[in-house]
Amino acid sequence: MLCKCWTCPDCAPGQKARLKALARRGHPTTFITLTASPAAGETPPEAAQTLVKAWRRIRRELVEKKGMKNPPFIAVFEKTKKGRPHLHILARVAFVSQKWLSNRMRHLARSPIVDIRRVHNARQAASYVSKYLAKDPIRFTGCKRYWRSMDWDLNIVLTDEPPFERAFGWHHDPRSVTELCDNLSFMGYVTNIEGNTLAFC
Incomplete structure (x- = not known):
């Protein structure tokens, strides 16, 4: 049985593959990187927490001050060679000014260095x-x-159908076992993959 631990040499490749699949299923339009500046004087964990809070605030301001829809997103931390956090974000969002984003990050996290790029096609997203x-x-x-917003995965269809009927109604599903596992985990099921067999409860 796999432990599903990111530090396990047997499980890490599968975890990365599931993360890749989840990121692609969101059909992103924008790629954003937020960088924690050493000048802020925070430890790496403190800087990471500051980036999380800053991104949460930025999303709220896009709605309240820019009149935009709250952007669906997936965010992933990466550690630089010096141990500092980068926060990489894929989002479905209309145009966001780099100048505005940099100014907000300067105010919220004392870290004005940001990178924002448009994603033009599936190949670029991949x-x-x-x-x-x-x-x-x-x-x-x-x-x-x-982590990701609840509405990121476009393969998930929200329904009022009872969970038992949704789980055990027979139908053909074209998705892979790992994609199904990820979706079931998202809906609250405990899952386990052995070979080509998916068990959940």
Whole structure:
């Protein structure tokens, strides 16, 4: 039985593959990197927590001050060679000014260095995912290794159908076993994969 631990040499490749699949299923339009500045004087875990709070505030301001829809996203931490946190974010969002984002990060985290790029097609999205999001995600103390908004995964269909009927109604599903496992885990099921067999309860 797999432990599903990111530090386990047997489980880490599968965890990275599931993260890649999840990131691609969100059909992102924008790639954002927030960088914690050493000048802020925080330890790496403190800096990571500051980035989390800053991104949460930025999302709220996009709605309240910019009149935009709250952007669906997936965010993943990466550690630099010096041990500092980068927060890589894929989002479905309309245009966001780099100048505005840099000013907000200067105010919220004393870290004005940001990178924001448009994602023009699925190939480019896959490139960002492979290069940044699933390369070596790091868990800083007090933060998740990665997280996403509830509406990120476009393969999940929200329904009022009772969970028992949704789980045991027979139908053909074209998704892979790992994709199904990820979706079932998202809905609250305990899952286990052995070979090509998926068990859940």
